[in-house]
Amino acid sequence: MGTITKAIDLLNFFSRKRPEIGLSEFVKLSGRDKATVHRHLTELEENGFLQQNPETRAYGLGPAILRLSGVREATYPMRSVLRPVVRDLADAVGELVHASVLQGEMLSPVVHADPLGHGTQVHFDEAEMLPLHATSSGLAVMAFAPDAFVSRVLEAGLPGITQRTLTDADAVRSLLDKVRATGVARLDRAFDEEVSSQGVPVFGALGEVVGALSVAIPAVRATEEKMTAILPALCDGAVRATRALGGQMPPEHAAKWAAET
Amino acid sequence: MGTITKAIDLLNFFSRKRPEIGLSEFVKLSGRDKATVHRHLTELEENGFLQQNPETRAYGLGPAILRLSGVREATYPMRSVLRPVVRDLADAVGELVHASVLQGEMLSPVVHADPLGHGTQVHFDEAEMLPLHATSSGLAVMAFAPDAFVSRVLEAGLPGITQRTLTDADAVRSLLDKVRATGVARLDRAFDEEVSSQGVPVFGALGEVVGALSVAIPAVRATEEKMTAILPALCDGAVRATRALGGQMPPEHAAKWAAET
Numbered sequence: 001m002g003t004i005t006k007a008i009d010l011l012n013f014f015s016r017k018r019p020e021i022g023l024s025e026f027v028k029l030s031g032r033d034k035a036t037v038h039r040h041l042t043e044l045e046e047n048g049f050l051q052q053n054p055e056t057r058a059y060g061l062g063p064a065i066l067r068l069s070g071v072r073e074a075t076y077p078m079r080s081v082l083r084p085v086v087r088d089l090a091d092a093v094g095e096l097v098h099a100s101v102l103q104g105e106m107l108s109p110v111v112h113a114d115p116l117g118h119g120t121q122v123h124f125d126e127a128e129m130l131p132l133h134a135t136s137s138g139l140a141v142m143a144f145a146p147d148a149f150v151s152r153v154l155e156a157g158l159p160g161i162t163q164r165t166l167t168d169a170d171a172v173r174s175l176l177d178k179v180r181a182t183g184v185a186r187l188d189r190a191f192d193e194e195v196s197s198q199g200v201p202v203f204g205a206l207g208e209v210v211g212a213l214s215v216a217i218p219a220v221r222a223t224e225e226k227m228t229a230i231l232p233a234l235c236d237g238a239v240r241a242t243r244a245l246g247g248q249m250p251p252e253h254a255a256k257w258a259a260e261t
Numbered sequence: 262m263g264t265i266t267k268a269i270d271l272l273n274f275f276s277r278k279r280p281e282i283g284l285s286e287f288v289k290l291s292g293r294d295k296a297t298v299h300r301h302l303t304e305l306e307e308n309g310f311l312q313q314n315p316e317t318r319a320y321g322l323g324p325a326i327l328r329l330s331g332v333r334e335a336t337y338p339m340r341s342v343l344r345p346v347v348r349d350l351a352d353a354v355g356e357l358v359h360a361s362v363l364q365g366e367m368l369s370p371v372v373h374a375d376p377l378g379h380g381t382q383v384h385f386d387e388a389e390m391l392p393l394h395a396t397s398s399g400l401a402v403m404a405f406a407p408d409a410f411v412s413r414v415l416e417a418g419l420p421g422i423t424q425r426t427l428t429d430a431d432a433v434r435s436l437l438d439k440v441r442a443t444g445v446a447r448l449d450r451a452f453d454e455e456v457s458s459q460g461v462p463v464f465g466a467l468g469e470v471v472g473a474l475s476v477a478i479p480a481v482r483a484t485e486e487k488m489t490a491i492l493p494a495l496c497d498g499a500v501r502a503t504r505a506l507g508g509q510m511p512p513e514h515a516a517k518w519a520a521e522t
Binding site: 002003004005007008011014015016019020039040043044046047048049060061062063064065066067068069070071072073074075076081204205206243244245246247248 | 281300309322323342505
């Protein structure tokens with residue numbers, strides 16, 4: 001392991017649950033000798049990658065990281081980062097794929113792709129916000145969102161969009177339990193009378209759900225076999241999308257999908 | 262210069278204007294030998310700090326930076342980062358100081374401090390949004406904001422709050438020219454009949470203005486001498502606030518303030 005990797009490794013010990021780390025804890029976590037760890041910490045601090053709490057002497061991530069992330073976001077906006085993931089997945093499954101991100105209590109489409117390999121195709125409008133309770137993307141997001149958020153969405157009312165839209169909060173809740181268990185949301189003609197879809201959550205930097213990736217298929221060809229066949233590619237796409245956004249999967253979820261793909 | 266610093270130095274060559282950098286450009290920028298630079302780039306890429314454009318082979322900042330910045334923001338929210346800057350400045354000038362950040366076309370107060378060393382004090386409400394045209398913070402922000410933003414603010418209308426609020430777009434524009442020239446906005450009783458204030462801009466990761474730091478003083482003791490005397494501490498505070506947010510000053514502005522402090 002090179003020096004740079006060893007130093008970066010120290011940064012990777014930080015998380016929301018472990019926001020500050022002292023020298024001796026770093027030594028324990030890394031299993032390296034104290035002098036080396038201290039030298040690396042000092043150099044990282046001199047470069048603004050770490051800052052030391054003047055009272056506790058513990059280290060936290062420094063402000064230089066914010067500048068770099070600002071440049072990264074300006075260089076690779078979310079749309080450009082997600083586009084290749086969405087395209088590859090659309091090519092792999094031969095159907096329309098879209099990625100969307102949470103914006104308030106709706107999903108905002110970011111990018112979509114359709115290989116157009118069939119006689120009929122799903123009409124997808126990137127300008128149209130997606131309601132959470134009526135889309136597979138939305139259910140995938142809600143299943144992994146904090147309880148308080150889910151309650152707020154359910155209490156705000158669940159308008160029927162098609163005959164099959166779930167408009168009852170308890171029915172949505174019990175479907176969310178299933179989605180949480182499998183990691184995948186499937187909905188049949190709940191947002192459009194002619195479309196079925198299957199969605200998976202995408203996670204952000206702190207393991208929080210930030211959006212979803214979904215395959216939308218004309219209901220006439222959305223057979224059980226087809227829906228099952230696209231699952232591995234779909235889960236793989238969500239892993240790629242999460243990674244591209246600098247996100248991380250909740251560990252239990254990663255294990256589940258690893259089994260799937 | 263240690264290996265870690267050399268590697269981090271390579272990351273610092275990225276900016277909004279230079280989003281991707283090829284190997285030979287890195288060699289030129291760093292003045293180091295190609296083999297070393299290549300080894301550092303490879304190690305940074307393996308750790309997700311860089312990613313290589315598959316077509317051009319040039320490097321850009323990688324997704325790992327986003328995760329770290331997410332953790333940093335959760336660890337040190339803006340309020341906690343700005344609090345010591347605001348407190349130190351308030352102690353230095355002996356008056357109420359507040360920091361605020363742009364939210365839409367208003368400023369949202371983040372934190373304030375008042376050493377309460379006088380017989381009268383300014384009443385400051387952190388829950389109250391600050392209009393841009395009527396506050397020194399707002400003028401400091403507008404002076405360094407993109408033209409299109411300023412036009413939008415001016416066209417939205419400039420309600421009079423006191424007798425002295427500037428309600429004419431041309432008058433605001435000509436004041437903004439002065440603020441741009443000095444780097445400091447001064448306003449006398451334009452938001453409250455009894456308060457004068459002096460504000461400076463605070464910059465974000467890409468050199469864009471994100472908010473302001475301001476000293477608010479009962480008009481009765483806001484003499485010309487006093488306003489001038491607090492300038493160096495105020496400019497120094499804005500430099501510290503910018504640094505704490507991982508921001509960077511526009512270079513011409515940094516030079517101006519360096520002369521001031």
